[in-house]
Amino acid sequence: MSFSRPINAPPHIQQLLSQLHQMSLEQEASFSKEGKMSSSDVLRDIEEEQPNNNPKENFDRFMRDKFIALDEDKCQFAYQLINAMGATNIVEAGTSFGVSTIYLALAVARTKAATGKPGVVIATENESEKAAIARKYWAQCGPEVEQEIELREGDLLETLKEGLPDIDLLLLDVWSTLSLSTLKTVLPRLRPGAVVLTDNTISGASGYADLLAYLRAPENGFQNMTLPFTNGFEMSVYRPQ
Ligand SMILES: C[S@@+](CC[C@H](N)C(=O)[O-])C[C@H]1O[C@@H](n2cnc3c(N)ncnc32)[C@H](O)[C@@H]1O
Missing domain, CATH: 3.40.50.150 (Vaccinia Virus protein VP39)
Known part of the structure; x- marks a missing residue:
């Protein structure tokens, strides 16, 4: 089945968007078993693993290089x-x-x-x-x-x-x-x-x-x-x- 795509943009932008979505998905798959995670899940996991070690700061550090692009x-x-x-x-x-x-x-x-x-x-x-x-x-x-x-x-x-x-x-x-x-x-x-x-x-x-x-x-x-x-x-x- 083919899907229609509404985006009106030149090929170099379409290409860049596909590449960025791919990079984001691969990165998310590398740190989440489910492939996708919400920020509250990530924070909860960090709080459970290191409850006494400033979880908020660790969360910010962990997220600093993450795309987590909108699907x-x-x-x-x-x-x-x-x-x-x-x-x-x-x-x-x-x-x-x-x-x-x-x-x-x-x-x-x-x-x-x-x-x-x-x-x-x-x-x-x-x-x-x-x-x-x-x-x-x-x-x-x-x-x-x-x-x-x-x-x-x-x-x-x-x-x-x-x-x-x-x-x-x-x-x-x-x-x-x-x-x-x-x-x-x-x-x-x-x-x-x-x-x-x-x-x-x-x-x-x-x-x-x-x-x-x-x-x-x-x-x-x-x-x-x-x-x-x-x-x-x-x-x-x-x-x-
Ligand atoms: C889910 S990501 C956004 C993804 C983006 N909309 C996309 O599709 O590529 C959320 C972003 O919000 C930023 N953020 C978190 N707290 C913020 C704040 N208080 N002010 C501005 N940005 C913040 C994070 O650094 C993170 O990059």
């Missing part, structure tokens, strides 16, 4: 959705080596051209080495990707506090423990009808307990659906009363 089909879905919504202002919480960011930038380039609206992909990363590698991959893609991205380096709970336009879509692909605070930081700038996408909400449900409770409380104004991608992908539409 290819989820990236393609985000690209499709941005095109369908005509979304032009995106926040990506958690950029790592910038794989999903490339899809967001390709989509925003198209929606800006189609709508004539301004727009930007606001990417976030607190590991400077990861940020430098992400910039290198975006440069390999070329200006059509690079020029759509504003990378905010540092703790996103600080870097997203100010200077956000009205946001059409928030991709929550950061450690689950940070997700609710991230949502609350961006929430004042989410436009009605904005979409929040959250990765791994089935496999990482326990780590996301506070976020999911918040999203699902009717008074907070989100309509939620867990999309049946591997490990779950939550799509939450913001419809405040």
